Amino acid sequence: MRWRPKTSWAGLLTIAGLLLLANAAAQPAKPFKEQLAGSWKLVSIVNTRVDGSKYELFGPEANGLLILDGDGRYSLQIIRRDRPLFVGARMEGSADENKAAVEGMISHFGTYALDEANRSITFRIESSSYPNWDRTDQKRNIVLLVDRLSWSDPAPASGPQSTDLRSDLVWQRVSPRG
Numbered sequence: 001m002r003w004r005p006k007t008s009w010a011g012l013l014t015i016a017g018l019l020l021l022a023n024a025a026a027q028p029a030k031p032f033k034e035q036l037a038g039s040w041k042l043v044s045i046v047n048t049r050v051d052g053s054k055y056e057l058f059g060p061e062a063n064g065l066l067i068l069d070g071d072g073r074y075s076l077q078i079i080r081r082d083r084p085l086f087v088g089a090r091m092e093g094s095a096d097e098n099k100a101a102v103e104g105m106i107s108h109f110g111t112y113a114l115d116e117a118n119r120s121i122t123f124r125i126e127s128s129s130y131p132n133w134d135r136t137d138q139k140r141n142i143v144l145l146v147d148r149l150s151w152s153d154p155a156p157a158s159g160p161q162s163t164d165l166r167s168d169l170v171w172q173r174v175s176p177r178g
Contacts, residue, residue, distance in 0.1 A: 032116040033070065036142075040066040040149055040171035042078060048165045057167065058104065066149075066171055074112045074123065080104035108133055119143070121151075147173035 029035075042064025047057045056062065064078035083104040086097045093101065108128035112121055122139045140151035153167040 032114050032119075032144075035144055036068050036114070036121070036149070037070045038068065039174040040068070041174045042066070043148075043170040043172050045078060045167055045169045047167050050165050064171075065174075068112060072111050072113070073109075075109040076123075077107040078105060079107075102129070106130060149173070 042062055045056065045058055045062050045064070046054050048054050058064075058078055058080040059082055061081040062078055063081050064076070066074065066076045068074045080103075084097065084100050086093045086101075106129055108123070108125045108130075110126035111124045113124065114121055118141070120139055120141045122137050125133050125136050125138065127134055138153075140153065142149060142151045149171040151169055153169065154165075
């Protein structure tokens with residue numbers, strides 16, 4: 001009688017799984033810049049007041065897009081979905097129409113720099129829909145969980161005189177490497 005080792009399929013699959021995990025662990029993680037590069041859709045933006053109360057500055061269905069390219073350029077837009085339509089031409093809007101349009105969005109673009117050790121991004125804003133942010137740098141400490149990106153904005157565009165303490169933003173990856 002010939003000797004045969006007792007091997008089960010479950011045992012073989014377990015060994016194969018452990019080898020795959022060991023191989024994955026041996027692979028270096030992607031650089032931070034590669035992990036962030038791509039297009040991101042806004043999931044939520046919630047403002048917190050100094051008194052702890054929360055509200056959605058851009059409404060419950062805020063729409064936004066963040067694009068971070070691999071060369072260090074970015075574009076960010078956040079727009080309130082329920083802004084009223086203008087009655088006439090865009091350049092002939094009433095004071096109320098213009099006010100609602102401006103209050104219902106924030107947009108900026110420029111370059112960005114990453115600090116991998118501190119898990120932060122600094123936006124070097126070239127131009128913004130909020131002119132006070134033009135030619136400024138803004139640093140955000142970020143959390144990246146695979147296809148979710150979040151940060152808190154300690155100085156929201158609602159202004160330093162406002163009762164806002166911060167804005168918390170959450171983004172969902174739309175596409176890799178934008």
